[in-house]
Amino acid sequence: MVSTPAVVIAAPASGSGKTTLATGLIGALRRAGHTVAPFKVGPDYIDPGYHGLAAGRPGRNLDPVLVGAERVRPLYRHGTRGCDIAVVEGVMGLFDGRIDENQAQSVAEGSTAQIAALLGAPVVLVVDARGHSQSLAALLHGFATYDSEIRLGGVILNRVGSERHEQVLRAACERVGLPVLGALPRMAELAVPSRHLGLIPAIEHGGAARSAVDAMTELVAAHVDLGAIARLAASRVSGPSWDPTAELHALRDDVPGATDSAGGMSESVVWLRDSGSATYSDTDTPDAPGRRDGLPTATRSEVGTRDEVDDVRLAPGRLVSDDGPVIAIAGGAAFTFGYAEHRELLAAAGARVAVFDPLRDDLPTGTAGVVLPGGFPEEHAAELSANEPLLDGLRAAADAGIPVHAECAGLLYLTRSLDGHRMAGVVDAVAEFGPRLTLGYRDAVALTDSFLWTAGQRVRGHEFHRTRLVSAAAADSAWAWRAPDGETVREGAVIRRVHASYLHTHPAGNPATITGFVAAAADYTATRVDV
Template identity: 35%
Template sequence: MTPGLMIAAPASGTGKTTVMLGLLRAFRDAGLRVQPFKSGPDYIDPAFHRAASGRPSFNLDSWAMAAGMLHGLGAKASDADLVLAEGSMGLFDGVATPGATGNGASADVARRMGWPVVLVIDVSGQAQSAAATALGFARYDPDVEIAGVILNRVASPRHERLARSGMAAVGLRVFGALPRRGDLKLPERHLGLVQASEHPDLDARIADYATFLRDHVDLDALRGAARAVGDPIEAVEAPRLAPPAQRIALAQDAAFSFVYPHMLAGWRDAGAEILPFSPLDDEAPAADADLVWLPGGYPELHAGRLAAAEHFRAGLIAHAQTRPVHGECGGYMALGQGLIDADGVRHAMAGLLGLVTSYERRKMHLGYRHATLVAPMAGAPVGTALRGHEFHYSTILDQPDPALAHVVDAEGTAVAETGSYRARVTGTFFHLIAPDA
């Protein structure tokens, strides 16, 4: 098995993503084949990982994925020299009720895959006290190995000496110390980082991160700390939904880009053909496609262009007369009657569903979802159980169509966002991750 590390942190906002990108590029520049992964249901970071490493990055999610799927995806690293997985939120942050395999925490994935954890610690505002935080993480779960720490946002050489002395006092290894730099933060918007495709200077940024990491982190020691899983579950082909169709017209542009890489890879591996098109460029889906799939994204930022895309809308409506159309989150909203942007302006959408949503009335909807279909959805029959994740800020003003599924959160509490359907057109607010185990 390929040795690996989980790059994690005590909390969000510590700078672990920029550390991850710098490490991926630095090891790649050293001639290593580095396989990236992302813990949890993040559909933005994997594109950054790919830009830094030159290899596709895949999500590993212990709440949504069965053990066989986790290890099957882990086998994507079989031809790599090193695995680097990026954690999400704080290392031990997961849900209260376990799902398909575990609770979705980064620590859960690290434990199951056998990867030691490197904690990125933001030491701004503290010195030796940072060691108390790191020691607590090291002792919280004896089955999760903390290999050491990278100190981030160090203010001065004296600050570094004090922080290092604290770590030495509790026996924790320091792999490096990163001086504070205001230009290392990637820009964000309401669903996370601004998408990789929107950074014209992304490669230069990542190259700068790599230089910074090489200058301040012991890369050889870090690689030496990586380990493969000691007693692996046999890696099997990841179970997944069969491709929803043979020829899938997939919307792909700045408005529709939130697709989990493992989903597309699974469809392609099973022989499906993906036919990309851009609604923002007023492109219609391929006339000979069997299914149109509109992923999530940021339609609210491009609502005016979408409303004016007459060729796209006409092609979508024509397709729906005879073949299925499915939308996830932003794609679901684009299938509705109208979308009200943050300024209160209403834009006409495709009108294939009755849904009306508003970004003027912002409310965060976030969490895992378990759905049982009460109507067919893009190749999946009634009764199919699905696991996914919902994250958006829109408010439903009208949803006159029948519910598509019975949907509950990770604790089994019913949620109002059930999705809906009309004839061959379906939509959900959750992003599909995996079939239920």
């Protein structure tokens, strides 16, 4: 089967305008009648939210560091199913990636160049034209010849100052034989608000995010040759598509507690009440597996279809299981970081996935497992603290033995307090906004057995936060890794069936954690449901 053609949007350096260009290109191609598959290189959670708004389908990540290079092509095929073109936004500069002092090859692991080579897709280089003139030819020559595996298919000039400036830059591109596929003028009004971790997530930015995406789409449609982009697109991806059910079936004989209960795809999501455009059906409300002693339940849970969801990375739809354990995943404005494959793997393992908003909801009825992903709880600490029934319910859930997997924002939510606001108190620590950003890949070793990991297991993860824990009581650490300065870092906590850590991992790279989690939730359901 011929793979979906793609273009990779790259740049010489960060800040060149890749996100504006990629998002606008996705939207413009969609308006032109294409079905576009959007991707982001690396672990970034924020840009795919804007991609998803532009494409009308989940934005996905391609990260060989977290999932392994061998899974990039299958995940690409999975994400492009039903699409006629893919747009892949790169990370940092074209050849920038994970820094490895022993690296011998020119293409760094996790770089945009590595993804372009794996996909066999051409690169469109976005150049911030401010300050460039004839010397642009030398820069382009270097990028075009640096690595023979990378095909530079053309250039898009961004932030062009005048018609004369554009003429000079086009002549420089022509000198090195690279076609100019577009020239965008300086448009300061397109700037999307940002804060300490980058852009504000689309789900938080609400209607302003939609307006920004529309403006990016208009800009690209007016100044980029969409026909030339479509003709340039190509890929050389062969082999099978990634399939969550097949992935878990391959593991079931090796993972303790894993079952042969796979039964769904990403459409298996239960939604609690939600703001925005939505149509709910009370008659489709699923029966919960049962009440848990001492646990509050949501007023009601609703299954619905939505014309445009706040976070289009989640795909709501029908339930595929009537009796699988309910896995509650925190969503909404405070918990925006997550991978589409996470929900797909949970559903394939037989779970019923219920997305709830900690700013206003209780735990869904029948919750047997809780996922608290990353996000920006520090921006919503007062509102999170005000939802006392959920804080009490989460504490009761942890005490009752419900498995809880918390990453970054989830860890903060489980502490005693965050910036002076009361949190759930499951983890005996105080969290606060810190003085500096912590960012980077980690080669971690699990220190404590849990329903997710076995002590001694080596895992690749990613840190991305500007908060810190203080006044933390002693607990079994979740992870250890070697810091760049050579010091050993012990991080996170394992408390009963709670695994909480700053470390983000990718479920597609660690599918056994899904079977372990769903098995633990099923075990809780079997032992705790009132009969």
